[in-house]
Amino acid sequence: MITETLPAEKREPRRLDEGTIRNLGLIGVLVLLVIIGIITRPELYSDPAWVRNNILVILQQASAIGVVTVGMTFVIIGGGIDLSVGAIIALAGVWCTTVATQSFGAAGMIFTALMVGIGVGLVNGLLIAYGKLVPFIATLAMLVAARGLAAQISDKQTQISTNETINAIATTRIFGIPLLVYILAAVAAAGWVLLNRTTFGRRTVAIGGNEEAARLAGINVKRQTVLLYVLSGLCCGIAAIMLTSQATSAQAGMANLYELDAIAAAIIGGTLLSGGRGTIVGAVFGVLVFSTITNLFAINNLETEVQNMVKGGIIVAAVLIQQFRYQSLTQLFKK
Amino acid sequence: MSALSRRRVLFGGAAVGAGALLTACTSNNPTENTQVNTNEGNDNAAPGEKVVIGFSAPAADHGWIGAITSNAKAQAGQYSDVELKLTEAGADAATQRAAIATLIAEKPNIIVMLPYDGKELNAAGIQAMQAGIPVVNLDRAFPSAAAYRLQIKGDNYGMGLAAGAYIGAQLKAKGVSSPVIGEIAGIDSLELTQERSQGFTTALAVYGFKVANRRAADFTVNGGQQAATDLLQALPKMDALWNHDDDQGIGVLAAIDQAKRSEFFMVGGAGSKAAIDTITKDDKVLKATVTYSPSMASSAISLARLIAQGKGMSDLVELQVPKEIMLSSETITKENAAQYAKLGF
Known part of the structure; x- marks a missing residue:
């Protein structure tokens, strides 16, 4: 597997194939969830207006976490992990809703959120690439520290956004579809192009597959690592604006456990936790599966704890399938 | 290589600039909004012997907990005879236990504690009581009556x-x-x-x-x-x-x-x-x-002071502060909102 990663062009057709199968599988899961929804709540699904709105609600609920997952997918493919995404969102959200930042208007708030995201990502990246900290530890430390700073800045209070432009992001619809969904689509499309059609993407796959081989092949592994965490931070900055707009406020506790949701979505989307492989489309489908499950449980008035158990089961199942496929592939090679 | 370092200088400069701009944006001026009893026309408010109150509450980032701590500080500030020793309770029950142990060693006259979890901090309450320091248990109840002198909580x-x-x-x-x-x-x-x-x-x-x-x-x-x-x-x-x-x-x-x-x-x-x-x-x-008002923190400080000074609540017949107080949950509607405005946190 390791040696295979480098000649990416040669592997392209088969990898695409496998990805397509997996994505079809995820679409199958989505269809199954919708069918369960139709069976359990036929009276709701018989109203076309409700169904249309429900699709938009599912997409909208997936939008912010989807953006985070795109960044997370890059980090994981590059052989890392970013546990600090929820904390970065909280810090960016809180920072961009302080009284001082709000006085600069919507542009100032957006600039601040993005800069905080990029800045924290940069610190993560430098610590990992040049400080030689294990990604798990570095970003875990950042998780704690960034939430602490967010609590410090907000004085543990909920900061209400009084900026109409920011608050309108969540309510704006273009051709009947929420702006938030367009943002997710744009980020996912940009992520897909970056991963599949640029040297940045190839380098990411290369350093995640085999860091040493990538280094010997002339890739600046350290710089690439830093950039990956910056990218993840940037996605968090974007998500912070989306969430702040949705809740018309920000607080240090926001985006709680987003890191786990984003990692889980990336994993069930077919990203290898050890790095070197993964797809953006799969990650987005992963987010949609979770968002659809939440919706299914909500319309059936089922308790959140059952939902969490089902989510856990799905993650385990996805990884088991991944391992099984991996093993059967390697066995094929041995023969 | 030199091109790269020039680029680095450029990026570095941009980063420093953005950083400077951002730090300017952390300034926050939230309107002070604490709930205090100003004690006008109250005999109990007359300065008495000096009381050192140890205070411990979770360092949560929720508005309500934030209000608990700021209320306690503000109410303590109303008394010339009260010194408030704040200890950060850290992130979980274990850290709060450690913080309480340190607090006991400092021998305050009384401790006001909002525990992470009443059950988990019960032993810490008993420990303080045994050391001769009365404990005011705020909101999250200790199961053992031996762990507190006064319990004041919401309903x-x-x-x-x-x-x-x-x-x-x-x-x-x-x-x-x-x-x-x-x-x-x-x-x-x-x-x-x-x-x-x-x-x-x-x-x-x-x-x-x-x-x-x-x-x-x-x-x-x-x-x-x-x-x-x-x-x-x-x-x-x-x-x-x-x-x-x-x-x-x-x-x-x-x-x-x-x-x-x-x-x-x-x-x-x-x-x-x-x-x-x-x-x-x-x-x-x-x-x-x-x-479910965080004003209970202000009341807890007032009552802790009375307990330490051996005074009772002036409207009651009893010479000492009662052992348990449960606030009633009131319904605020448009009709009575004005009356409650000062209690909002």
């Missing part, structure tokens, strides 16, 4: 009852026979959330009503926004909604605006300033909120 079950009674009465007055009622809870694994929900169900049952859909959020604004979005989608038509917590209520109200829904009325919980303002303005679905 979670009563909160649910009040919300249910208000919703029941309103719907009955409107003549709705089988209403669709929604509920957005806080963190579901907490005992207080369960108590609130039980109270709510019990009160609704009096009217023969029940909850059609219940979503649990996490006491955060965006948790509230997401739970409310799900709930609204699940209930295309709703008559009434109870949201357990006004802080997450900001997110709930945002979700309601975003879904363009207004066919129902909503009741909040806790009694935040933002909620009371919205109720007063009467321009949103939020028509009432049931209190």
Whole structure:
């Protein structure tokens, strides 16, 4: 597997194939969830207006976490992990809703959120690439520290956004579809192009597959690592604006456990936790599966704890399938 | 290589510039909004012997806990004979236990403690009491009566009852026979959330009503926004909604605006300033909120001072402060909002 990663062009057709199968599988899961929804709540699904709105609600609920997952997918493919995404969102959200930042208007708030995201990502990246900290530890430390700073800045209070432009992001619809969904689509499309059609993407796959081989092949592994965490931070900055707009406020506790949701979505989307492989489309489908499950449980008035158990089961199942496929592939090679 | 370092200098310069700009943006000037008793015309307020009060509360990032600590500080500031020793309780029960042990060693006259968890900090309370330091147990109750001198807490079950009674009465007055009622809870694994929900169900049952859909959020604004979005989608038509917590209520109200829904009325919980303002303005679905006021921290400081000075509550016959006080959960509506405005946090 390791040696295979480098000649990416040669592997392209088969990898695409496998990805397509997996994505079809995820679409199958989505269809199954919708069918369960139709069976359990036929009276709701018989109203076309409700169904249309429900699709938009599912997409909208997936939008912010989807953006985070795109960044997370890059980090994981590059052989890392970013546990600090929820904390970065909280810090960016809180920072961009302080009284001082709000006085600069919507542009100032957006600039601040993005800069905080990029800045924290940069610190993560430098610590990992040049400080030689294990990604798990570095970003875990950042998780704690960034939430602490967010609590410090907000004085543990909920900061209400009084900026109409920011608050309108969540309510704006273009051709009947929420702006938030367009943002997710744009980020996912940009992520897909970056991963599949640029040297940045190839380098990411290369350093995640085999860091040493990538280094010997002339890739600046350290710089690439830093950039990956910056990218993840940037996605968090974007998500912070989306969430702040949705809740018309920000607080240090926001985006709680987003890191786990984003990692889980990336994993069930077919990203290898050890790095070197993964797809953006799969990650987005992963987010949609979770968002659809939440919706299914909500319309059936089922308790959140059952939902969490089902989510856990799905993650385990996805990884088991991944391992099984991996093993059967390697066995094929041995023969 | 030189091109690269030039680029690095450029990027570095940009980063420093952005950093400088950002640090300027952390300045925050939230309006001070603490709940204090100014003690005018109260004999007990006359300066007495000096009291050192040790105070410990979780370092949570929720508005309510924030208000607890700032209220305690503000109330202590009202007395010339009180010195408040604040200890950060850190991030969990174990750290708070350690913080309490340090506090006991400093021998304050009395300790006011809002524990992470009453059961987990029970032993710490007993330890302090045995060291001869009376403990005022704030809000989250110690199971053992030996662990506190005074317990002052809110009424979670009563909160649910009040919300249910208000919703029941309103719907009955409107003549709705089988209403669709929604509920957005806080963190579901907490005992207080369960108590609130039980109270709510019990009160609704009096009217023969029940909850059609219940979503649990996490006491955060965006948790509230997401739970409310799900709930609204699940209930295309709703008559009434109870949201357990006004802080997450900001997110709930945002979700309601975003879904363009207004066919129902909503009741909040806790009694935040933002909620009371919205109720007063009467321009949103939020028509009432049931209190769970962090003003109890201010009262805890006042009573801790009295206990340490050996004084009683002047309106009562008893010479000493009673052992347990449970605040009643009051219903704030447009009619009495002005009266409660100063209690909003």
